[in-house]
Amino acid sequence: MEKDITELKNCPSIERVHEILVANVETPSFPYITALLEFTIPQLFDSIRDSKILIQTFQTLIGLGNLLNRISTRQEQSELYISILERVFDEGLALNLVKGNPSPVEIREINKLVFKGKALAVVNEATTLSSVEITSECFKSTGGYVEYLSNSLLKLYSSNTRSDIIEEFLHSTLKFGDASVIKFYEIFFRESSWDYFVQSFQSMKKFQKKGYLKSLFNNYIVRIAPNSNLNALFNLLSFTSDVFDEMVIESIIQTANKSLTQVVAMILTKSDDYDFLVNKLITKWSNSTVIKNEPISIQESRTFMIMQLISRRKGSALTKDLLTNKQFLNAINNRLSSFSNNIKALGVVLVDYVCELNGEKKIFSLAPEVDTYSSLMVPNVDITELPAHDCWEALKLKETTSPIKIESKQDVSQDLDDDDDDDSLPPQTDVADPIYVKQLIEYFSVDTSNQNAYEMRRKALLKGPTLLHQKYRYGTEVHFYSEELLALLIGLDNHFDDKDFNELKLNNMVAVIVTNPSITTFMFNLLLTGDYSLQQRVLILSATLMAARQLRGFSPTNFPSQTLPEPLHRKYLELEGGSKYIDFIENEVQKELLADASAEAQDQLLGSGKVVRVSSRLKRPAKSTETPTAGFYTIIGKLFYFPLLNVWYEAGTIDIGHYSPVYIGHYIKTLALLIHCAYPSSIQLNDMVKEFLILSCNILRKISLEATPVVESIVTGVLIVCEVSNPEFLVTNHNDEIVFIQNWLSVSWELLVDDKLKSVAAGLLLRLQKLESSLERTIMDQSNSIIT
Template identity: 25%
Template structure:
């Protein structure tokens, strides 16, 4: 009988009388709308609306996409408004459960009802149906307010579901109800917005003022053991992103309190459960890295929790020593991951020395420790050797005394980075009260205010004697004949318009400060402010970078706004201006924003186009940092005090040999979204040009017969030769009238940022890609292996390697990581049948060979197996392509494959015997 009544209400009453019912906006229990919602607020009512929505959608999609009835869109809009009103509130799920279980008897019926609840609210079908209904209703111009249909928004629905779980938990539920809440919580984590769900539950059940931490423990206790590991790892990620990453590597009183508070919260969650402690040990020593990409704060907090159990902290140290000294791990793991595990080893060693000094002494006399240090020192990777040295000196400072302390006596150990690593063994954190988590902004403000210098107020000036300015009244003015007033102007420029309503007196002014720029970007309903913000952003960010801390303090917030900004007004050059603003942020703060953009690319909830924009920003920013491009906004951002007057500047620029180089320097104009592809194409042409010239020369016959050809090419070469070279030759020897064929002089550009490109751009991207490959979350893998995105990602890595250049100290490490990534099974499997990914892999290999042109002997010695495998795979690609005019993309791919084969065989021909050991295995 209840089902029949609900069916009549949904199918008859609501469509016909919704306008009348909705006139009373007050949803009180006594109103008609309130009574209707009370009748439908049950699992039967929700399912009836879902079934009705599905029926309307099926009818709408029948008949070649044309609706058979014109009222379908209107009915869909009515049902959408109804279900949103029905489920609104933080106590709706508990109310539905209470109304359904009021007449149930027996555990079997309760279990069946709980399964139906999970299927209805945790499967995500409500989100899918409402989103599809909105699109159809909008397509048929139905009157519907999309902003009120929050059920179609994934983050909003996840937040609503999490808030209902929290509300239910705070009402002292029964054991069955707590179990249902735990299962709903797991469903919420799987809806694609796990960060939103975890943040909501943590802040309300654990961190909120007066919260009972036992509630979160009970919620986690009913989660199956196989799922507790994922939930605990998600908790650690939330703590790192919301509280600890903002602290960086600072070791101040405020940061120590925050780390202690997070450790106390984690300790309350684990509740000394051996299995949960084992999950923390696995997180610290796992192959995926202990908080890869996060600051050291989360590792300090977790180690502090694990240190409460002696056996667990000793296990962390033993596993870390075995892992850090493994030769395969040293050779194949990303350097960012190795740095994270080195930090864990140093932190755990300090705690082991505190609880059991003898155990640490015995470990340092064991063979795993000696092998670990020796394997590190014998590595060809400079950063791997550095980590081995800091680990050796750090642990030796705890155990050995006097002259027995290990001291490598190298400059690398005396730099701030080396001293910071060695100081990790002295850190001793303890789990404490998590009161600082209630107001995390206070510690951040204290840390920021401590950096800003205090300015003393200017001393008050004594009152000047003499003239005194006083206000005169109108009567006194009239009495004084010598005071002559100004006459009114004949016309006012602001009132010159014929229609006074068209005169705008509230025109927005260009932002002067970064906070104004952020406020303009957030005002998405004002066209003028959006336009001014985008036009001003590239210059303003560059101008403010070296003056004060405006850009540093608000860089992440500004970048987040730009990444998610939508072209609501269809502005001209919107994409170009946004791209240039993001490039300005990265160029001015590379060490801060490079890792942030890499993290956002993998972890952020963005579309494919937004992720491709992030890769474009990283590639072009590295290109500019390396000196290959000069942005036109850089000159506009300089203050007038740093430049000569315009006439004098033209006078100096127009004279001297330096003008010859002025035209050769490229300028980074506003670029489209495919700018990265254009840069990759130009670099490819520069790689293949010498090969094409050599092939043309070899095809024209012996060198003796090429005299006429050389003479015929001489004038063309003279015209294209650098003007500076000819001018310098004429100055040094005025008698020379004929220009000789010499190699054109290349402008020397000091690549002073190679280390920044390696550590802040390249390493975070490769390390997070490796972590994504081993991630159990299928969403990350699905996004990463989208063909266009994967091809752009590989080209970005190649451009970063090219920007770092052959003089980079970390070139062996970057070469090994990129080469193994290009030859990985996952990448080559995606390249099968996809020309775009194949071209990206070949471009990466060609870049590797070009940058490592002068060190092919080392490449053959360190990567002999990869070199042989590359030659075989590229030869197979070359033979499998047809080419010709019918397939231009295949022709281009075949050209790239030929270039890689020629460069590879030329490079390894001298050192083929060196690779005999690797060839035996193949």
């Protein structure tokens, strides 16, 4: 080998290099690898880059380690070495590294370099410093790297590699974070590979099983359960039944996913701790602190879990004894004593369900607001033992496709003065107006190659809202086609580049919701599970808010852009999509809420006793409203606010990359403005306020001040809360949240860089200081009453 190393340093021919590579591929030494990296590769890269023998040489522990070290230390040549590394990381790397019965020390080194991610870290650092372009999918993202590692593990399993080696690599692969771990389960949760994971899972220690169980259920099964055969999932996952404990079940409840809860309840029927776990759940469900402070969406999820579990013990001593169980009765009493209708409703629903399971007459009659939670009484999914192959086939049959992600076509450079006469459009033809909702759907879904496609779609966009408002009062046509129509509208693209497309599309979506408010549950499920662009998601939020305001009776207001010439107004709408509608409403609300604070500040500056002439144009305009839709006071929370709030808890997190703050800001803004239009008639207003304050505090604990859209939305929302809530109610029931927000604002105000945000935040601080004074007066009054 010494002779070969010397030759490599002295510019050998291509043929001789190949001979040397072949001779040393099985047992490369450190000096030999160094010679290749220092001389051969830089000198002959173009000639040997595709040499399989060269790649195999670096698919050894010593070869890979030195290659990564060279990338880290030779920044000027990193592009060259990364090109080799990308070829080294092929499907055979893991097998080549572990062949020959490696020692424990070698296994730990392989694990560190490959499965713990050192290779990815080295490449990320090098590409950041040198702007090297990466071509291999495995190095482009953490998800791609985890996908590569998962496929490598499959190779190791199928080649009968020692189980201790695989399990060490498996543990490292599953530590890349929740989002990336989904890639692992997408590869392993298949008929051909699932047994490999089960085999490794069953050999793990108990604490490891619990961690991986949470990861599996809360990150992957939660995504597929709503569209899957639950009995098939039960059969494939029942091997985990002995791992579930109180903490694991709590993590399932936090997802607020009903399909996942049903699967877990089915699996727990095989657990020896079934009754113990049910009693633990009821204990927490009855806790007065939990009742007061836990988000209502999570309380609903916990109630649903209890109902699912006790329904599978129908006729047992556990279920029969509940109605005489002191702890359960105390829980019902605590809930019925609450000021929250939602909390009361959950107690009523559960106790009536227990009565039903025991064959007894229900204690309560469901009021309309309680009926919100009657949907928790779902029939049990039958448990049937199935062979594994039948389970996988059943899952295939239940698979559904997600809505197609359609990016909007927008060309900001188009002329503004040619939108009335566009010669590129097809000639107009005589297309009849749609007269049925089914016909409206046909017009929207027409093949764009159809010669009448433009006129048909244009007619549908223009006539759709009127048709829906005419139809919904008679028959069930609107209700029957609402889901199909709404899904079609959300995914509709601007194929013909209409300037007013987004405005007309939004009007149609609003009309669908107004004429069938119960469609919101379906729409928010699309928002949660659909693969939509940011613009499409914002459009859903805009349609939700505008529909709620229309049902509330708020009259439409002219938007600022409507004072512009028509071509500029259309361009404004085209560029902004649906976001400007929410932004405009938010701005109007901010002006309204800050007007009093501004007037008070002016009075303090001018001093008391001075007469100030105020122009009538500067006075706050009266709010333009009509009579709310019948029953609006019940549906604003039941169909709009709480289902939209549930999206947050079911999603667990909102991450769409760089634009996450924009989307989260619009989401919170929509919740806040729903509270604004719910005032004063909603019977669930206090619950809505409570949930908004809890959510706001949770978000403020995590975000940075750079997320301006999120901060502004929360500040505006808390302003609305202060406006619509009784001060005494706020300081008595939500003092912890109010104090936290006030302290956060006090510390952060100087660091805010946006002038508008600082102004709104200052207005909120003033309101919160008033609340603080109100609290002090309340305490003083109570103290005086005690003394006297």
